[in-house]
Amino acid sequence: MPSISTKHAPAVKNVICTHCEQPSEVARRAMSIFCPHCKKRLILEDFKITSYYAVREFFTCGDILVERKGHVVAPIKVGHLTVKGKVQGRVTARASVRICKKASFQGELETPVLLVENGAVLNAMVRIGTTAADCS
Numbered sequence: 001m002p003s004i005s006t007k008h009a010p011a012v013k014n015v016i017c018t019h020c021e022q023p024s025e026v027a028r029r030a031m032s033i034f035c036p037h038c039k040k041r042l043i044l045e046d047f048k049i050t051s052y053y054a055v056r057e058f059f060t061c062g063d064i065l066v067e068r069k070g071h072v073v074a075p076i077k078v079g080h081l082t083v084k085g086k087v088q089g090r091v092t093a094r095a096s097v098r099i100c101k102k103a104s105f106q107g108e109l110e111t112p113v114l115l116v117e118n119g120a121v122l123n124a125m126v127r128i129g130t131t132a133a134d135c136s
């Protein structure tokens, strides 16, 4: 398991803003905060998508699981992304992306770790191992 170094009390965690890439310290159980740097709302929750879901942007500091019947059409910024259904869009994952068997992904993918299971469909421009400092 990847872990963030814990100099601080366990009641808080460090997150990287999905808008401005600046780090913030947040209460571990907080669902959202306003970024102290760019003042935008920052979602911290984990999501599980079980149906069609199309949005203008799908940004979270947490994780996203797209279930077998889930179909996400959106630009995504996420920690861990697990796809069992379909995803279309530009994905930037801070931690990892896993495309499970029978899942499909179409679009652009940027992640430090990519796992593609046997039988998955991946039709994407992929960048693996980008550092957090390289943000456009």
Ligand SMILES: [Zn+2]
Pocket: 017, 018, 019, 020, 021, 022, 035, 036, 037, 038, 039, 040
């Ligand atoms: Zn910010």
